[in-house]
Amino acid sequence: MKYISETENSEKLAGPAFTTEAGSVSAVPWLPILMYHRVVDGLEGSNPYNLSISLDRFEMQLRYLADRAYRGLTLEELAGKLDSGDKMPARSVVITFDDGYKDTFTHAFPILQEYGFTATVFLVSGHIGESSSWDAGKTDASPLMDRSEIFEMARHGIDFGSHSRTHTSLPALTRDEARNEVAQSKTELEQLMGRKINAFAYPFGGATPWLQDIVRDAGYSVACGIDQRRHDRFNLSRVDAAAYTGALRWRLNVTGTKHRLRQSPLIRRLKSALTAIG
Ligand SMILES: [Zn+2]
Known part of the structure; x- marks a missing residue:
């Protein structure tokens, strides 16, 4: 019965708005975009920035989605739906x-293959086959995929972005430098x-906002950010999946319940009243 009530929810309740390139806004049902970084055998000690999720937890999350008949879309498919204005499949x-x-x-x-999900993997074009030198200082640098591994995944329907x-913080760069990072990586x-x-x-x-313009002008059709209040085409909100080790919080995030609560005028009024009280 749980299954039915969730389906009704996702169809009745409008999710966050997608802003199209033309500037028009179309409400679409909540679409979870999950963000992962590392998937590791065991997770011991600190996990800075929720960089890692254990293999067991990752499998549990995909099983949850598969059991509830979720279907994986690549970001390319999502871009196609935004262009055509087609409804996002429930x-x-x-x-x-x-x-x-x-x-x-x-x-x-x-695990993606076992449960029949596709995915989009974001690559750092200047460091393929090397290691994540940008992690140094927070945690150890970790090995990155090489070309043959990338090609193998692509052959099986995994999408790449x-x-x-160089995985530098783009807002700190000049516009020309940022343009180089964004456009050159696309070409490479x-x-x-x-x-x-x-x-x-x-x-x-x-x-x-100026970075989002650079990304759009470089010819990308969508871009992902981190957890936000809404989906914008060039700053899509993502659920930091590795942060959700408890079943309830994972469920609230992936089904969009948390997102709907955030959008609720009552919750917003309550929040601002609490802020005013201090
Ligand atoms: Zn990164």
């Missing part, structure tokens, strides 16, 4: 991986993959 989910860690291939890919050339990945690269993810989530 129970769609977009699964994304940032950085292109080697364990996306060794650990996540087999850009996560810049297109040469590598022999196909168009349509999706971008902002390193560290930094997505100022």
